[in-house]
Amino acid sequence: DADVTQTPRNRITKTGKRIMLECSQTKGHDRMYWYRQDPGLGLQLIYYSFDVKDINKGEISDGYSVSRQAQAKFSLSLESAIPNQTALYFCATSDDVGGTQYFGPGTRLTVL
Amino acid sequence: AQSVTQPDIHITVSEGASLELRCNYSYGATPYLFWYVQSPGQGLQLLLKYFSGDTLVQGIKGFEAEFKRSQSSFNLRKPSVHWSDAAEYFCAVGAGSSNTGKLIFGQGTTLQVKP
Numbered sequence: 001d002a003d004v005t006q007t008p009r010n011r012i013t014k015t016g017k018r019i020m021l022e023c024s025q026t027k028g029h030d031r032m033y034w035y036r037q038d039p040g041l042g043l044q045l046i047y048y049s050f051d052v053k054d055i056n057k058g059e060i061s062d063g064y065s066v067s068r069q070a071q072a073k074f075s076l077s078l079e080s081a082i083p084n085q086t087a088l089y090f091c092a093t094s095d096d097v098g099g100t101q102y103f104g105p106g107t108r109l110t111v112l
Numbered sequence: 113a114q115s116v117t118q119p120d121i122h123i124t125v126s127e128g129a130s131l132e133l134r135c136n137y138s139y140g141a142t143p144y145l146f147w148y149v150q151s152p153g154q155g156l157q158l159l160l161k162y163f164s165g166d167t168l169v170q171g172i173k174g175f176e177a178e179f180k181r182s183q184s185s186f187n188l189r190k191p192s193v194h195w196s197d198a199a200e201y202f203c204a205v206g207a208g209s210s211n212t213g214k215l216i217f218g219q220g221t222t223l224q225v226k227p
Contacts, residue, residue: 099206
């Protein structure tokens with residue numbers, strides 16, 4: 001079984017809808033991250049969490065919110081989706097040594 | 113501020129030829145450096161990382177990278193490319209000794225392999 005899982009893998013929605021992307025991990029890591037990937041821009045950090053009570057904004061947090069329900073679960077929400085949020089979204093985890101991050105398979109989100 | 117630049121957006125090499133993907137970083141202290149690979153439809157997989165010590169780092173799938181502090185570079189190399197190496201490659205820099213765990217990624221380099 002994969003260590004970092006994301007659901008759904010693909011989602012098409014309409015402008016104005018609320019969307020939640022979920023991430024679960026079995027690696028036992030405290031740190032979790034949400035990124036979005038756009039062609040030619042690499043990965044940009046949206047939010048990150050060092051533990052259940054510690055959540056921080058990344059570079060591009062506007063229009064997004066997160067919830068850390070447990071050590072193993074970190075959800076990303078788009079309160080009112082807009083077309084320029086169409087992207088590939090990745091969840092990642094890391095341990096406390098060196099910052100190596102382990103990525104989920106990604107969620108492809110399309111906002112019409 | 114930290115930054116990572118991958119000068120080559122797209123590279124095409126013939127199968128069996130050697131490969132070098134460039135990465136330049138900007139960071140005030142000793143960085144943690146990473147190379148990740150993303151195959152089509154997949155997540156990112158760690159190829160190798162540099163924290164300290166020997167500046168030539170060996171990774172998976174026959175890849176290696178060399179940290180050159182004087183040039184602020186961490187270029188990825190492979191002596192003989194296989195068709196399965198076609199993918200997108202990302203260089204990333206971490207916050208080094210402060211160990212916040214945050215990574216800054218380059219824009220990525222897409223590798224195409226010709227038969």
